[in-house]
Amino acid sequence: MAASFAGCIQKSPLSVAHKLPHKPLSFAPVSLISYKSSSHLVCSSVSLSSPANSGAGVPLFGGVRDEKNLKDRSAFAQTEAVRHLTGSLTSAAGFRFAVVVARFNEIVTRPLLNGALETFSRYSVKDEDIDVVWVPGSFEIGVVAERLGKSKKYDAILCIGAVVRGDTTHYDAVSNSAASGILSASLNSGVPCIFGVLTTENMDQAMNRAGGKSGNKGAEAALTAIEMASLFEHHLKEQ
Numbered sequence: 001m002a003a004s005f006a007g008c009i010q011k012s013p014l015s016v017a018h019k020l021p022h023k024p025l026s027f028a029p030v031s032l033i034s035y036k037s038s039s040h041l042v043c044s045s046v047s048l049s050s051p052a053n054s055g056a057g058v059p060l061f062g063g064v065r066d067e068k069n070l071k072d073r074s075a076f077a078q079t080e081a082v083r084h085l086t087g088s089l090t091s092a093a094g095f096r097f098a099v100v101v102a103r104f105n106e107i108v109t110r111p112l113l114n115g116a117l118e119t120f121s122r123y124s125v126k127d128e129d130i131d132v133v134w135v136p137g138s139f140e141i142g143v144v145a146e147r148l149g150k151s152k153k154y155d156a157i158l159c160i161g162a163v164v165r166g167d168t169t170h171y172d173a174v175s176n177s178a179a180s181g182i183l184s185a186s187l188n189s190g191v192p193c194i195f196g197v198l199t200t201e202n203m204d205q206a207m208n209r210a211g212g213k214s215g216n217k218g219a220e221a222a223l224t225a226i227e228m229a230s231l232f233e234h235h236l237k238e239q
């Protein structure tokens with residue numbers, strides 16, 4: 001499915017190795033000034049502040065800093081450009097998403113889901129490109145996420161739940177199982193499954209993260225889903 005934007009590939013030269021004279025002047029302190037030259041080579045020059053000086057830079061090593069000279073100096077050699085592959089967040093039009101949401105603690109998961117859907121809409125994802133699947137609790141998310149991922153119908157699977165500690169250790173079993181289940185779904189299906197499950201000590205912490213003073217973690221997880229869908233679409237397509 002062709003996404004409507006190009007992923008970002010940024011080329012940038014590795015930091016340029018340059019030689020300083022073997023015996024730099026012993027002035028305190030040294031500040032490194034970097035600037036871009038017209039040749040897009042990141043050049044650095046070192047200026048030394050002399051004790052007698054008001055702190056302004058002093059000519060470097062006996063000569064006024066000469067940017068042209070610096071550019072021409074053989075000591076500067078551009079190294080192999082490093083490719084940075086990232087997903088794009090400009091628009092998610094054309095991507096298909098599944099959202100697996102736990103009904104347990106629906107007072108929390110419903111606003112998380114709404115935050116995610118609003119984010120998808122803001123990034124041009126059509127309603128018809130989103131399937132929402134309800135499961136009883138966070139423990140059930142993993143198996144459903146894996147089945148959806150293996151269907152290859154979706155570019156990413158967003159998993160939403162709210163595990164709130166009670167009086168027993170059940171919290172640990174459910175939260176750990178939810179996390180490992182969602183991770184396994186990602187790895188076994190090859191489709192990004194995004195961990196949007198709150199694990200909190202109490203209900204206040206959960207509500208604060210479902211549209212309260214700590215934001216909406218469902219909306220944040222939706223952004224992660226968009227970025228991962230873009231990264232896979234543009235840079236990690238299976239051959």
Ligand SMILES: Nc1c(NC[C@H](O)[C@H](O)[C@H](O)CO)[nH]c(=O)[nH]c1=O
Pocket residue numbers: 102104105136137138139140161162163164165170174
């Ligand atoms: N206590 C919470 C649960 N418990 C239910 C489990 O997720 C699971 O549905 C049950 O153990 C049957 O397999 N689920 C949550 O999502 N959040 C909780 O706080």
Ligand SMILES: CC(=O)[C@@H](O)COP(=O)(O)O
Pocket residue numbers: 163164165166167168169170171172174
């Ligand atoms: C996360 C849970 O399973 C928890 O809500 C269950 O509560 P309790 O430990 O009091 O049974």
